Amino acid sequence: MTRRTVLTGTHFMHGDHACAEGAIAAGCRFFGGYPITPSTEIAERLARRMPEVGGVFIQMEDELGSIASILGASAAGARAMTATSGPGLSLMLENFGLGVMMELPIVLVNIQRGSPSTGLPTLPGQADVMQAKWGSHGDYEIIAYAPSSPQEMFDLTVLAFNMADRYRVPVVLLADEVIGHMVERVVIPPAEAIEHWPRKKPDESPNGPLPIFRPDPEDLVPPLAHAGAGYRVHFSGLTHNEYGFPAMSPDTHHQLVSRLVEKIQRAGPDISRCESYGLDDAEIVVVAFGCTARSARQAVDLARREGIRAGLLRLISLWPFPDHLFSEGVGRAEAFVVAEMNLGQVRREVTRVVSQPVIGVHHAGGAMIQPAAILNAVQEVAHGGRAAR
Amino acid sequence: MTRRTVLTGTHFMHGDHACAEGAIAAGCRFFGGYPITPSTEIAERLARRMPEVGGVFIQMEDELGSIASILGASAAGARAMTATSGPGLSLMLENFGLGVMMELPIVLVNIQRGSPSTGLPTLPGQADVMQAKWGSHGDYEIIAYAPSSPQEMFDLTVLAFNMADRYRVPVVLLADEVIGHMVERVVIPPAEAIEHWPRKKPDESPNGPLPIFRPDPEDLVPPLAHAGAGYRVHFSGLTHNEYGFPAMSPDTHHQLVSRLVEKIQRAGPDISRCESYGLDDAEIVVVAFGCTARSARQAVDLARREGIRAGLLRLISLWPFPDHLFSEGVGRAEAFVVAEMNLGQVRREVTRVVSQPVIGVHHAGGAMIQPAAILNAVQEVAHGGRAAR
Amino acid sequence: MRTEIRIAGFGGQGVALAGYILGKAVTLHTGLQAVMTQSYGPEARGGASSASLVVADERIDYPFVERPDVLVALSQEAHDRFAPLVKPAATILIDIGLVTGKNGANQFGLPATEIAEQLGRRIVANVVMLGFLTRFTALVDRDGMEKTIESSVKPGTVTLNLEAFDRGYCYDRETITPERSGIDE
Amino acid sequence: MRTEIRIAGFGGQGVALAGYILGKAVTLHTGLQAVMTQSYGPEARGGASSASLVVADERIDYPFVERPDVLVALSQEAHDRFAPLVKPAATILIDIGLVTGKNGANQFGLPATEIAEQLGRRIVANVVMLGFLTRFTALVDRDGMEKTIESSVKPGTVTLNLEAFDRGYCYDRETITPERSGIDE
Amino acid sequence: MAVAQLVESHPLDPLIRAGRMPHIWCPGCGIGIVMRCFATAILDSGIPQEKHVVVSGIGCTGRVAGYMELDSYHTTHGRALPFATGLKLAQPDLSVTVFSGDGDLVAIGGNHLIHAARRNIDLTVICVNNFNYGMTGGQAGPTTPFGSRATTAPYGNPELPFNLPFLLAASGAAFVSRWTSLHVRQVIRDIGLAFKKPGFAFVEVLSPCPVGYGKSNHLDEGLDEMNLYREHCVLYDETVPFDALGIDLSQNRPIYVGKIVDRDLPPFQPVRLESET
Amino acid sequence: MAVAQLVESHPLDPLIRAGRMPHIWCPGCGIGIVMRCFATAILDSGIPQEKHVVVSGIGCTGRVAGYMELDSYHTTHGRALPFATGLKLAQPDLSVTVFSGDGDLVAIGGNHLIHAARRNIDLTVICVNNFNYGMTGGQAGPTTPFGSRATTAPYGNPELPFNLPFLLAASGAAFVSRWTSLHVRQVIRDIGLAFKKPGFAFVEVLSPCPVGYGKSNHLDEGLDEMNLYREHCVLYDETVPFDALGIDLSQNRPIYVGKIVDRDLPPFQPVRLESET
Amino acid sequence: MNVYGRTPLDLGAMRIARGQVFLIPRRCKGCKICIAFCPQQVLRESDAVNAVGYHLPEVVPGKENSCVHCAFCTMVCPEFAIFTLEVAA
Amino acid sequence: MNVYGRTPLDLGAMRIARGQVFLIPRRCKGCKICIAFCPQQVLRESDAVNAVGYHLPEVVPGKENSCVHCAFCTMVCPEFAIFTLEVAA
Ligand SMILES: Cc1ncc(C[n+]2csc(CCOP(=O)(O)OP(=O)(O)O)c2C)c(N)n1
Ligand SMILES: Cc1ncc(C[n+]2csc(CCOP(=O)(O)OP(=O)(O)O)c2C)c(N)n1
Ligand code: SF4
Ligand code: SF4
Ligand code: SF4
Ligand code: SF4
Ligand code: SF4
Ligand code: SF4
Ligand SMILES: [Mg+2]
């Protein structure tokens, strides 16, 4: 193994490893984690790589500690990440909310396995979609991306760090066991071609108490002063005013929480990523993400061969939910088929935002949904055989 | 303080205390908790009362321990409860999922405060609605009730225990600080008038390995054999077959998870509770729950005085979401006004299930939404001044 | 009819207990409804303390006191904070040993803490105040209040509390004069 | 064109590494696409191990092997489990030192582990097998495989591995006869 | 086959879920040995089998719950102790054993461990310490010796490990002993003593994980680690100070084994009122 | 007013957020005293103020982060230590102090406490032990003496408390001392030593919570508990065994105070590769 | 053969310390621990493998009467695969 | 008056251990800890109260020159409300 920072070149690479390399390439220099299948390979790769690039790898005592450690590292200015799976994510939720409230950029990787509970540790799932948005108490918005290949494990990890810094928000990489454990071609670009969006720093010089949480009216994102930078900042999970100090008033609370939500919602189009496949003339739009999108694409190809006008809308960003994609109108959609390895989480969202019939192809998890199952649903819709919603 | 078990009679009682008394009256004999405002008074009341009625009060080291302890007590046959607020609930979510997977009846009280994160510890919120359903990883269904008065803190706590036992599922009492900390008339019925639905026991005698998780086809609920009953049962958070043993197959997983969801969804009408107020001829239907429903009722009265045909649909059960109430048609509803102390969680659900315009009256928390704010929205709708959705 | 009452002071003065006894008396001994709410500091620690009570002859929806009809102030801080918020015709009752009120037709006082100290327990000033209040408001009759006190205080302290109630109830009702209230005008 | 390959054996036999090297060679030294997947026991412990590879000349969507075109079996258990699942015309390669295969036109064997032991390291049996496989399939040429091996194994073991590859590649290709395979028929 | 008679069942089968044998543990793994000691101790305990309950967390060791023919609960990672606490307090007549791994009990479950010990909850805890996380593939954990290798410590573990008997003694456990999977008779005896001890009783059993810890640290077979125990174990006596009880497998230091704490402290009892207050 | 001159500011004001004074703590609460010691120790430390960072959890003590004129982080209940761990490792040149309550650090945060001590993370920890959860209104916690009253222990606490120096010593801390809010000079000195100590340094400061613990246990004013310290504190020396360090305020037992552990153990260092591997 | 309880009734009365080794082949994983720790070195690895390929232990030829029924092999086998019963000398 | 740093410059040179007591009235919460632990018993509770009603400490009449600037009151005040500065004897 070489000690290069960015492993520029073409690789045949494990999804989890591609994620780890994405982190290193993005400048992540702090990883705090706790092993859990099927995310452990990310930690193992970084245990080897961080010492090579001068970063910190620490295995914490549990997931509560993992997320707290990366928040602390982020407060100190580091790009910081943890990786886990459903049970671990369930343990991180309180501090996930702290990250939202303190507006500390972090990247949290969830390689989804069969859930709920201990479920199917080594088999895939996609049922933690709603959890990423609603798991911690209270209203908030975060960002979540769902990779469909090892290449995207790399690319979206880089993007996740950039988005986290741009919007001062936790970003979830919501992968699944299939993608995490799959080995495929990964092309890593030259170091200089990897984007690195800097954190916004305060303008004022560190002198006296600053309204350090006063948002930029443009994007509602306040600048971020790091520990040791001399600003003597205060960060709190309590409702706080623009100086960071506790302010126990309903008005301050409403303002703060609304801003935290709005800064992400307003940026929806900037954050949003999707892939359209044959949508131009599509009458039946298959919506899918993560590993299921691979089956969905195959199903669309097969349907097209039968003369069915099907297309694929692959959601790469899941949160904030891309309402705008649907409200702008998708192809000539007469019906949507949502395929996902859960019992209807994204379907619930699609139903909320479209008026066309929405048909679900669901499986609770353990094995990828096969192209045939999706094709089936598309055929039934095409031939009018299936009731909507 | 007397040492009676059921404090039959009329009281002027604190909401949290009414919850504690509801638990004692329902036969709860195990409380494991960790203090957190504004739920602490439940623990404090039970620290006093459990020793009087021969029950167990234990203050655990954290919320992770609290929920695990009540699951253990439930496995041993006890009606068991914990009480917390948002931050604590966020820490309980992994074992909440275990409760779902093991099908162990427990009651979990969340007295909601201003959230996210540490937020507003002593002030009210209603923003943990989605968390109750989606907080743990994976797909599942649980039951949640939202009391609007100390009387309901008592009544719904009793109901929560009964539902938990009937459906072998965690039940959340999703109250808020206003209701938890309010003192009002509470009438406690005679002990014999308090319903007590027993847990379903296995028919077979304990002899050899039993398919102890085989569901009753009627209601999909399997019988529950307690520790020490001689059945030598096995309970696991892993995907398991009907003997309780791990079975790492996608099919078993799909069957199990689908059943866990369906047993609750199917029972929706049995579980569902709501209050209709002036709905018969209502053209504008205000939807509200918890403390906000009190303001909403006042707003409806005020609107009626102005000749506006308004009514209130007070949701007492929030999960499973009572789709059926809406699909059956509510009054002559031309529009819905959803009032809630969050940024639109129940509104999102209502939008999903109705086709009429849905207007939200939202506040992130800290103070009850005032009747005037709701009246305002109703007036605007009545006079056509507000855009829908 | 909706009557809003606020009792305010410091932690340790039994403000919450006073509000509770009054609300309980209303609930058990009148046909009226009562709701009590409290305000809290950070999490649930001590400090300033206030109890608010809404009493009405019909269902009470909105439970908070917005503009009190009656204010009972047991500390200066409480008085200064809440007096400006009362209804125009509101009644203000103060402990004249602790509070310097503003002169006015609706402001009445008694040295509740002093009286309580005479009875041997400073802590019963709240009940002295309840006796005083019972005379000023027609919410609950004397009998109802006494029964409620009996069932609400520690068994050993019933006599003391009833005595305190009586002293407040029978206190010579008089408007505060500038002289008695010691205001610098 | 979609070719499905499964390499199966026990943990410790380097099954995953073999799959990885083959997939990497395809990726770096041919114009083809390759996807490798693995199957796991509970959480991620040892035990039976298998690596599956899909190779195609176009984008690979569905990544799993359904019916292999090529099966490499390094243990009896693996053979017995997977041989029935191959395509009708599939090629089956076995380590005849460890596996008792079924006679058939498409079944070929070499004593990979034995050869590896001769080379001094049992662990390179997987690379012996890769050499054998390279001869049987036209996926990657010898040069591509060798380059890939060089960049994939620990620096100190390159020569050994290339030797192992060569032994497998040059192994006298012959159909398994009942005699050699030692089947009880 | 010579003179080992081939049979289909084992004298202890009534205590285990024989139909689920062979279990999932790797060849040479020590967990099965410890489970066997547990089964024997149950038989010897005189307490009827249906009054024994076993609670496990997640991990290879955590699978014990699925293999014992007892009321058995395979909970979540780290939460076996509070689950068992609730179970025991709700049915105090049951004999409740928590059987789990070092990672489960001491890493993610560490808080419950020290608090259950402090409260002196009347439980038996059997901790299989195999110096790593076996189930997830050999990562370092809080018992991994300083400098040892693991999949998350490829250059050697930079952390100091816990000294479990010291930690348990400081936390308040009533009974603490340490043995290895080679000390089967002592393990059986101490599990029996733990059943009887009112209060929190902790039995640490060092045990080989050849596929995890072993593979990374030149102990390729379970047998190798068993031999290491044979060579390095020294019986503890009261002259050995607590801080000498740390373990470093790679060095030639003694591994102290023995009964280390056995003291009378009041076990946790929920408050009960006997008379009117 | 006689001869105390009335002024508007205090010599230590540059170290605190003077504009936020008076703080929220109750009259007689000892937290302010300990914070003052911390401020003085910072001044004495020679390390520039902007290189000091304070991290707190949730609780009355946790509010310290909001009152110190430092980069300050008021995290969630129990998680100050792992937050501080990440912060420190990401910027090793900062002097990072965790300042929090007994409940925060030892109840919900107990796992992080023992593991941070085990790893010997280079942090200073100041633990204000007021024998209860002050912030939430005086509930019992893991430091509440056996038999003491609390709002969740109305009939007396049925649990045994931790002996923190013993626990920290067993966990692996490099430096452990215990004082009370009366021992201001010693607290200042030991916080200073803790700043300098490479590794995990833990300073326990017993402190009155008159509104919580005091109210339920006949210590109505902060002063009463300060007087109790004056009467019961005895200086620790090495002849005192660890298990004598437990505290029972209601009895006439000595409360040992002093520097209890000060040893050289390697502090945690993330692995760094110096050369090609 | 079915074996119940810890000491079969019919053999319980016997007191002569000689053992017969029993093996459940499908459970054995060939770890050789029983072999290594038998104080009498009664056991050795055999060529026979079970269905999943593990080499089973066997009694060393000539040592058929050497087992002293110390039960160490029984206790130390991780698989509940081997045990001894007392037999008449 | 404004006080900066720990020892004001103009007083730094003096070495006579006599102190002047300073008090920030709005910070004091009347806990009496300074009073109780002053080794010279220089302080006592006064009748004066601050805006929130706490009784402030004062120097005992006649002890105006008794403060030895030991700083214990400074160190033990939880409120950063009291301190002493050295003055010429
Ligand atoms: C919340 C959570 N985090 C992580 C895991 C992954 N996990 C499963 S077992 C295990 C470690 C087990 O180690 P140990 O308890 O020592 O048991 P062993 O396998 O070594 O017997 C881990 C980290 C999990 N299942 N749940
Ligand atoms: C997850 C979570 N659980 C519970 C609480 C409630 N809570 C706030 S502070 C506190 C206890 C504080 O006790 P301690 O750390 O001893 O600080 P003190 O107030 O005594 O100084 C508790 C339980 C919380 N904020 N978050
Ligand atoms: S991985 Fe280790 S602990 Fe787990 S079964 Fe295998 S040898 Fe045992
Ligand atoms: S409640 Fe206790 S700890 Fe909190 S500020 Fe008051 S006295 Fe101090
Ligand atoms: S019982 Fe003892 S002597 Fe006999 S084979 Fe087993 S270990 Fe050897
Ligand atoms: S100890 Fe058991 S598993 Fe191991 S070789 Fe002997 S019989 Fe087989
Ligand atoms: S400095 Fe010392 S002597 Fe002077 S008032 Fe303060 S405590 Fe008393
Ligand atoms: S110690 Fe401080 S707060 Fe207390 S009385 Fe003295 S000056 Fe006031
Ligand atoms: Mg382990």
Ligand SMILES: [Mg+2]
């Ligand atoms: Mg405390």
